[in-house]
Amino acid sequence: xxxxxxxxxxxxxxxxxxxxxxxxxxxxxxxxxxxxxxxxxxxxxxxxxxxxxxxxxxxxxxxxxxxxxxxxxxxxxxxxxxxxxxxxxxxxxxxxxxxxxxxxxxxxxxxxxxxxxxxxxxxxxxxxxxxxxxxxxxxxxxxxxxxxxxxxxxxxxxxxxxxxxxxxxxxxxxxxxxxxxxxxxxxxxxxxxxxxxxxxxxxxxxxxxxxxxxxxxxxxxxxxxxxxxxxxxxxxxxxxxxxxxxxxxxxxxxxxxxxxxxxxxxxxxxxxxxxxxxxxxxxxxxxxxxxxxxxxxxxxxxxxxxxxxxxxxxxxxxxxxxxxxxxxxxxxxxxxxxxxxxxxxxxxxxxx
Numbered sequence: 001x002x003x004x005x006x007x008x009x010x011x012x013x014x015x016x017x018x019x020x021x022x023x024x025x026x027x028x029x030x031x032x033x034x035x036x037x038x039x040x041x042x043x044x045x046x047x048x049x050x051x052x053x054x055x056x057x058x059x060x061x062x063x064x065x066x067x068x069x070x071x072x073x074x075x076x077x078x079x080x081x082x083x084x085x086x087x088x089x090x091x092x093x094x095x096x097x098x099x100x101x102x103x104x105x106x107x108x109x110x111x112x113x114x115x116x117x118x119x120x121x122x123x124x125x126x127x128x129x130x131x132x133x134x135x136x137x138x139x140x141x142x143x144x145x146x147x148x149x150x151x152x153x154x155x156x157x158x159x160x161x162x163x164x165x166x167x168x169x170x171x172x173x174x175x176x177x178x179x180x181x182x183x184x185x186x187x188x189x190x191x192x193x194x195x196x197x198x199x200x201x202x203x204x205x206x207x208x209x210x211x212x213x214x215x216x217x218x219x220x221x222x223x224x225x226x227x228x229x230x231x232x233x234x235x236x237x238x239x240x241x242x243x244x245x246x247x248x249x250x251x252x253x254x255x256x257x258x259x260x261x262x263x264x265x266x267x268x269x270x271x272x273x274x275x276x277x278x279x280x281x282x283x284x285x286x287x288x289x290x291x292x293x294x295x296x297x298x299x300x301x302x303x304x305x306x307x308x309x310x311x312x313x314x315x316x317x318x319x320x321x322x323x324x325x326x327x328x329x330x331x332x333x334x335x336x337x338x339x340x341x342x343x344x345x346x347x348x349x350x351x352x
Contacts, residue, residue: 024064061102080108099161103169113333239280
């Protein structure tokens, strides 16, 4: 491990991707993630990598498809409207069982919205961003250190399960600066046996494709894919618990709002209100099991989000009606303060 350095979240993602073996970045600038592209433009030529600023987001994701089909580590990054444009290509990646990393540093919406931070792409990313039956592994960092660590993890999981992975953060996380300890560079093995690398007449052709005109074959492929997704749910679900042992009220929050919620929890504890928190680290697979377990002891749950209420649906599904689930939110690029979260907790406690 290296010494700690002060970095922006976006820069930490880019450097961590390089140290994870990524040598192909294909993207298009959009606020608030452009520092990722700028960092890659500077670093890739120095290490023998490829940086391409594509003519559009659509072109960028299809270039990722091309690189991923060779078994190499490729990534793209964008922000909310740009991710919408990439959705068709993401579906093609999933349909061809190709590993790749997509980074989404969210901004407010819908439409062009604004350039302020948001968590309003939760539905888009966790439900399968694109047409057809598929999933992405979605990782949500809450610090610059996790921006780096989860970038590395996202690549590893993508290749382990042959599926796209997404790092989902908001504009605050991308722009904030914190000390980060970067891992040593990984030695990446040669291209996987499924990759399209040329046969040299020594093996059968590997065909990378997402088109299946035989409906029975397409059904078979989809079922096989979801069997793989079930393994991801069983083995790769990640979360953090904070002061949940005796919690009568449980906050569920991720990313920057989880950090804000920690301050609110400490204030509530001083006021005699027993509050804890589940912080999802994987948004898909969603950590339903620990929430379901806490539903047996908690009087109520509070979903804290920077949107009009999206993750709250998954929280309610996990709670299974055992306790009420309320929402504390800001939208349009506004972020809830610790005092606002504390007031929402107090309101819950008064009701019970």
